[in-house]
Amino acid sequence: MTHFRRAGAMVALGTSAALLLAACSSDPEPETSGSSDTTSSAASGDDPVTLTWWHNGVAGDTGENTLGDYWDKVAADYTAEHPNVTIEIEQIQNEDLQRTRIPTALQSGDAPDIFQQWGGGELAAQAEAGYLMDLSEPLAADVERLGGAIAPWQADGVTYGVPFQFAVEGIWYRPSLFEAAGIADEPTTMDELNDAVQKLKDADIIPIAVGAADKWPAAHWWYNFALRSCSQDTMNADTAALDFSDPCWLDAGAQLEEFLGTEPFQDQFMSTVAQTGATSSAGLVANANAAMELMGQWNYFVYEGFTDGSEEGIQALHDDLDWFPMPATASGEGAPTASMGGGDGFSCYKDAPTECADFLSYLVSDDVQRGYVEAVGGMPVAPSATDAITDPVLQEIAAASSEAEYVQLWLDTLLGPNVGGALNDGITAQFAATGDAQNTVDLMTAAAATQ
């Protein structure tokens, strides 16, 4: 589902049990910061507090765990300054964490104090069930500082979480293949994109790779068409009310069908997964078998995973890999510069000590965000941390994020697992030519009627 996409190479995709096991078994023991052993009350006069923290930074195939290591460091730095606080970290594989561990923990009433939060519909459901701490007050200054990116972590105007990473998606491409097909400029409109697709086909190059077997990579094409055809107001109102009767939703499907009609994707795209193996969509692009792929910034690191891992190998890839925002469509109510995007954040459990909010505030502070960029290569939320990005492509993505008129959260995340899942099923059926634009809207409407 949606959240298979995860920052970079640490994506241990669940298709192989071996991978899953490796991911789950890595570093299960909670790591307690050693610095909190010193006299607990002397420095601040506060009572000793223990914060439990569940995040998805697990070791990848290579055994490296840059995100997990960075969070260890952040926790150690924080506890050094606040000797009364002890932070117990548990690293849990992403799908396990989101689908099993967090829901079960919340149900049982014994949830971790800080846990991964993907925002959108899931956050809204958790907030409605009363599991989440209201962070509006303690994080007021941070909400101000972080700007619009925090919206998916709010429900009904209340802040229930903070993102530490947020980025827009766009089209990754191989400039050498563009050159071979005689494409001079990055496409900025759908017509130019269609033109580029034709030129690539004429040059016997697969124009666009898509991992439709995983459903969500295919669904993102529809999201972007919906982003262009629905105005921001319609999108906000309809996704909140779960009413998809506005014709713009149907139009998104119609545009997708028209685009599918140009056959821009590789053969057997329904059998192609997104990230695992050389025949995955990422593998096709990384091995220069396909020219383009619509993906988020995390795919930069997924592509790197297909190199031999050496400095030269990665450099060679970077030299022939570029990015442009999703092209604008000829018609539609949505802003041409609007972008789809998403991120990762954290929430505090309702019974967590007040130090939880303070720690989250520290976690999204400018310095920690800058360190996050340097250590992990992620896309920071704090605007003043973007200057820490040195990679030109990631700089380009950051620029697109800030220049976008507005950023729309992934629709499946926004709508939550039920309606969002129905949406992805409908779009996948359109890709497989077993359903039409109306079917996609119908499936969403039906799912909305069940909740």
Add this chain to the structure above:
Amino acid sequence: MTTLETSGKGTVPAAGATAPAAGDALGQPVSKHPRRARLRLIGELALFLGPALALFLTFVVYPVISAARYSLYQWNGVEQFSDATFIGFENYARALFGGTDPATKDAFTTAYTEPFQAAFTHTIAILVLSILIQLPLGLLIALVLNRRFPGRASVRVIMFAPYVLSEVIAGTMWLIIFDPNGVATELMHAIGLNPPAGGWLEDQTWGFWTVFFIITWKYIGLAVILFLAGLSGVPQELQDAAAIDGASWWQTQWRVNIPLIGPTIRIWVFLSLIGSIQLFDMVWVLNQGGTTGQYSTIATYMMQIGFFRSDWGFGSAIAVIMFMLSFAVALFYMLVVLRRDNTDRVKKVKRA
């Protein structure tokens, strides 16, 4: 169980005396201290049955009851179950005929009833096809492997190997073979044919048959090994007698061996029926029943809709329907088909 007891009574009285003792301990004071004996019996029962019963109640009975309870609610799995809305049998209605509300009937029929019917149809098709195809095939292989020929042991091991492999490993292996650029595709190209247009597993027509092929490959080993075990129990004298009467190999198999392994075949059919209804892991590893559900089974559909779509009440209703189906099939088969094996033996014993 009844066969054991009846046969015991008929031939070996000593064994018969101990067998009913467990049940009739009170009527037969075997000990000088009947009370102590009774306590001891209870102790033994608790010791031997207790752990199994506790596990059974905790991990089978309780979940079944819970699922039945959840299936009557509209529950997203996030909120506390106490906050869920009671909707009666609406989840079942939604799965079976689009729900009772005329306003949403059409939408629910497309969104829920049709995918469920597709999953149901696939499950039944696998159930029927398993028996129609795997039974004759497994029997044929077993009969051939029952003959002596050089390398028989290795062939037997090879036949059984897929069954020993874990579903996840076997599934991943077939995913690689049926990859768009995998071995199967290359092979088809090499002999000048085109692989299914939508991909081996994702093609709307071929997807199901590819999966059925994989299932047959995976589970035929069990049929073969069971049939071989049955065949090894057929007395050599019968075959010799048939040979003396001038029966050909086929006649010997058809009139002697196959009728005599009838009970084994019927047990295999039973295992196959239950296995087909509950088929999950292999199909799940092969991309979760297909991106458009072209080879979904009831179990994978339940997982998709209940777990990944957070529609827990509806998913539970599917689970209960699946439970009822396998329960009904198992009960019917036990009563109608397997009873025959039991009564057969009793008759034989009486005649003897």
